[in-house]
Amino acid sequence: MVARDRAAFAEFVAARSGALHRAAYLMVGDVGLAQDLVQEALTKTYVAWPRLRDPANAEAYTRKAITNTAITWFRRKSWYGERPAEFVPESAAAGHADAVAVRSTLMGALAQLPPRQRAVVVLRYYEDLTEAQTAAVLGCAVGTVKSQGAAALGKLRDLMGDELDLTDLINNEGALA
């Protein structure tokens, strides 16, 4: 039996785990959960590694695993809203009151979005995926991405008010009537 190329996989993990963690955190809003989510997704990626062949495929596969697993978790349990306040680790930005406030406000707003809308926001406006790429990750039609994105931006605008100017985004995307 041929062994899996652990060295190549380890190289991929070292290069991309930071970005994957950040995207996972934005989707679930919890550091510990994001870490578990990435660990879980990378396990699936490792299993699929021989057929993924190059890092770009591996990253897309992992992103899809993170997104779908996160949505599944949210569907299965409404635990998110029941979670106690978590410990947020120190970072370069931590310690600045405005950064903490932004994090709190934005994450609070994202938390109020339905799981699929939240995934669309992260994939489209954080990961910079196209509508077609986002649809591929979510396994839905492009039209669904458009409608979910529009609904998400509208709700974010309502929730964050002046703290987040989405006017040009909404106009450019035609996201809202």
Next chain:
Amino acid sequence: MTTQLKTLMDRAADLDFAAVDLDAITGAGDRTVRRRRVATGVAGLAAAAVVATGAVLLGGDDGDTKTDFSDDSFVTDVPMWTEGSVLHTPERTYDLGIDVLSFVRTSEGVVFTSQIGEETLGVYSFTGEGEPELIGETGDPHLRSDPDGPFAGWLDQSGDRAEAVVIDQESGERVWSAPARLEHSFPIVAIDSGSAYLADADEHPTHVVDLGSGEEDDLGSSGLGFVDAEGELTAYLLESPGGADLGLEIRGADGGPVEIRNDDGGYGVFSPGGRWISAAAEDVSVYDTATGESLDLGATGDREGFGYAWADVDTLMVLTDAGEADALDMLSCEIPSGDCTPIASFDLASGTVFAIPDSDILWSIARDEGSASEVEVEASAAEASSTERPE
């Protein structure tokens, strides 16, 4: 396009995350791969893996459910399998009322999973009388048990927090539980002789807990992948330094490790008492655990297939090529003679799911319209995660 939203998300996510546990990932991933490989091999026996249906009893049963049976006891140390909702034993059949996805035997009965929601499996207990009792919920179809004792375990996700649980099927009580992490780190890797073997995230057993007293013993860290345990014997994966499968390594209280080199690995099941171990290979293979030598099973040893469980100390349950497309035979083979008795033949033609017990593989073989040889053996595909996130 505005950059404000992205900027805000960049700032919000600018956190330090713990390093990824690469060993846990590769350990769990390798184990998943091995499960799939074994299942695919068995499915390949029938030329194309499809859903098993129309099991034809070759002896001991007229195929009717609810047949007359004079003995009230529910005997489990016999060849068993399920076809849809019907549990078959050599003496009779039981209509469980719900389709079985996976099941294990205990000395008292069977514990099985059945789909009860889009992403939820019910965990049921059945002891031969009445209706199956719903005893838990899970997203993970892998179950653990000791066929010689009353204990069975699963990853329970019926509450807010996922936990590994063990029940005593004789009393119906949960005798042990512990918080679990993720699907791939279900901490119970085996149950044997009243003890549960607990593993860390990469499924290397680290502790054994006495299910009667609750006392835990540290097993130390062998660094080897776990395969099976029986009495004082434990089977581990034997790998090359590069991670290629070489076979199995058996460790016991006495003597040094015994190596079984068959260029395969990942699946092995001890006979009750531990005298033999059936290992996954291209043909039916049984090894003497004291010496590591392969038994000469005569014609049985030339069959494509493998022994997936032991009905008793010298009776191996075997799935093998039926000699024609879309069919598998289930045999009961005496060890060490290799004399086999046909039990059932599975006609792999249409939609009924079948399951065999005690395997670490989900023996539900589903038809994939796009690929007749596709075998779905894990519920962990990225496209359809059933993972519950425990606390």
